[in-house]
Amino acid sequence: MSAFGLFIHAEQTIGTVAEKLTQAGPPLPLEVDDWLDLTPIRIEPSAAEPEGFHIPSGIQAYLPSLTAQQIRSIDLPPRGEGLGMWGRIQQVSYNVALPMDDSFYLLSYRPVQTIRILAAMFGIMLLIEGLSLLRSISSSARVIRHTLQPIEQLAETARSLSHEGVFSPEQLKDLAGKLDDINATHLDTRISVDETQSELQSLAAAINGMLDRINESYRSQARFVSDASHELRTPISVIQGYANLLDRWGKKDEKTLQESIDAIKNETAHMKTLVEQLLFLARGDNNTMALQIESFELSALAQEILRETQMIDGGHEYFTTLTPVYIKGDKGLIKQATRILMDNAMKYTPAGKQITLSVSGQGNLARLTVQDEGIGIEPEAVPLIFDRFFRTDESRTRATGGSGLGLAIAKWITERHGGHLEVLSRLEVGTRISIVLPVVPEREVHKE
DSSP: OHHHHHHHHHHHHHHHHHHHHHHHOSSOOHHHHHHHTTSSEEEEEESSOOOOBOOOHHHHTTSOTTTTTSOEEEEOOOTTSSOOHHHHHHTOEEEEEEEETTEEEEEEEOOHHHHHHHHHHHHHHHHHHHHHHHHHHHHHHHHHHHHHHHHHHHHHHHHHHHHOSSOOHHHHHHHHHHSTTOOGGGTTOOOOSTTSOGGGHHHHHHHHHHHHHHHHHHHHHHHHHHHHHHHHHHHHHHHHHHHHHIIIIITTOHHHHHHHHHHHHHHHHHHHHHHHHHHHHHHHHTTOOOOOEEEEEHHHHHHHHHHHHHHHOOSSEEEEEEOOOEEEEEHHHHHHHHHHHHHHHHHHSOTTOEEEEEEEEETTEEEEEEEEOSOOOOGGGGGGTTSTTOOSOHHHHHHHTOOSOHHHHHHHHHHHTTOEEEEEEETTTEEEEEEEEEBOOHHHHHHO
């Protein structure tokens, strides 16, 4: 628009000068020269017709009649004259060749002042646009933050639930309010990551990962309840059966009476142990079990456990390899986990075979190992032995009185102390299970 306005102004100014020049005729009178000093027009005589271009005929009707059909040219100073781009633009001239008598006059329009004014206007406009842009960016940022705030809250909830092992009712309720369409019957629902906008892909992936963990936890809980019901149903059925037997024939039959009493006592003890294990795992899952942390020597604890085991089990040979090493944890729980490993070794190792209890330290880790010469574990079952109620042999486990919860409890205790369990087993050769825990730094041992 500025260029078009500049063109119109140049044509009108040149048209006015051409009219004055035609009226005055050559040579130019003094008053015309004085008048030209007030305009951006310069007049130069030319003996030959200058080169240039003609305005299209469709536009000529809107131009002054004296100059509409004349030749025009645009002069821009060449490079290399010490002028920059801005200097060359200021020296540009718009020329019209006006014939008079047998010669030509070149009317040159040089809009130096006009170009400077337009440049100043453009600068002001750019400044205003820049300020407006900054303001709009700030306003848009506030709108975007306000719009994405629910998504950010959802992402934060997903991240917090992803890193926490226990979901509180408030957290699950808060998440359920945001993902109302996903419930316990549709835990397999997932957000499509490929079709999600790029800025929401990480959120979708976090939600999908969290749903995977919730789904697995839900299924594990369902299996746990089912297995627990099965385990409790068996002793209850046995007790009920013997109670009916006593009611029918055992009131006067001492043999039947004693058999029933012994069976009821055994099943009651088994059910008590099972309930206690279930309560232990429930408190662990709810993170309500308080640990009594203290520093102690692991080899001394292992020696104590070995003495107690030898008092109740004389059918196996026991060997030890104990290296003094200190750990920090709940001594009672570590003892319980070690007893579980020792009990399993006794149950599944034939009489007369060897059981080895060893304690060693390597780097910043302590290792308590129970190794037997028992029946071993099938390779495909090794990754599953720490699952709750898992049994490698249902009939053999029932005969030994196991519930399938011992190793799950040992795993929880070990992981709660920042450690892990290692298993190596071969069928008919034996099993070696190690509790690996972080050691107490030597400077802390001396300090205590």
